Amino acid sequence: SDIGSQKERVVTEEEWLQKWEMGNIGFHKEQGHPFLQKYLDVLLNGRSGLRIFFPLCGKAVEMKWLADMGHSVVGVEVSEQAVKEFFSEHNLPYCEEPVPEISGAKMFQSTSGNISLYCCSIYDLSSSIVGKFDGVWDRGALVAVNPCDRQRYASLMISLLEKNSSYLLVTVSYDPNKHKGPPFYVPESEIKSLFG
Numbered sequence: 001s002d003i004g005s006q007k008e009r010v011v012t013e014e015e016w017l018q019k020w021e022m023g024n025i026g027f028h029k030e031q032g033h034p035f036l037q038k039y040l041d042v043l044l045n046g047r048s049g050l051r052i053f054f055p056l057c058g059k060a061v062e063m064k065w066l067a068d069m070g071h072s073v074v075g076v077e078v079s080e081q082a083v084k085e086f087f088s089e090h091n092l093p094y095c096e097e098p099v100p101e102i103s104g105a106k107m108f109q110s111t112s113g114n115i116s117l118y119c120c121s122i123y124d125l126s127s128s129i130v131g132k133f134d135g136v137w138d139r140g141a142l143v144a145v146n147p148c149d150r151q152r153y154a155s156l157m158i159s160l161l162e163k164n165s166s167y168l169l170v171t172v173s174y175d176p177n178k179h180k181g182p183p184f185y186v187p188e189s190e191i192k193s194l195f196g
């Protein structure tokens, strides 16, 4: 569990935008994640009409899936290309508007109103802007955050949670000396200390 070799690694926002431009998006899956289906009951906990947050959302197809089940989905993603591809690939009409509290940020919302994607850095968000959430689907998010930003990310995520919320987190386990990431290896002990 020596993450020494990944600790200093930084992927800039510019590099993420380039990945989208070049189509280097091996992380994107056309099929919904099997773990979301498997643990859906844990996420929902018998509740309906939840507000569900997708940090670092990309164009995750699960957003459409949960919205179709009657939940309201909010995502955040730095790449405007990713956000636009999400709506166009699902044939969803949307409108776009500036976010007054965040300079340069835009919010893209499905015309039906149940999917809102913020195009900005997640670190620009706060509960006063996006509200709080009943559920979180964190796949390719904590593991994509630069190791030096994990504490900040986790604190922000905790501040966005309602009292009775569920947080599904997907991580990857491998020898961090063999791959530079992302996805980064986040040891279970670190997850415990980040989220308590």
Ligand code: SAH
Binding pocket: 013, 016, 017, 027, 028, 029, 055, 056, 057, 058, 059, 060, 076, 077, 078, 079, 082, 120, 121, 122, 123, 139, 140, 141, 144
């Ligand atoms: N969760 C998605 C995408 C994972 S890849 C999925 O499951 O497919 C990580 C995504 O985070 C990329 O699309 C990248 O553009 C975005 N990203 C990276 N840093 C970000 C930041 N600080 N704020 C918002 N999005 C970010």
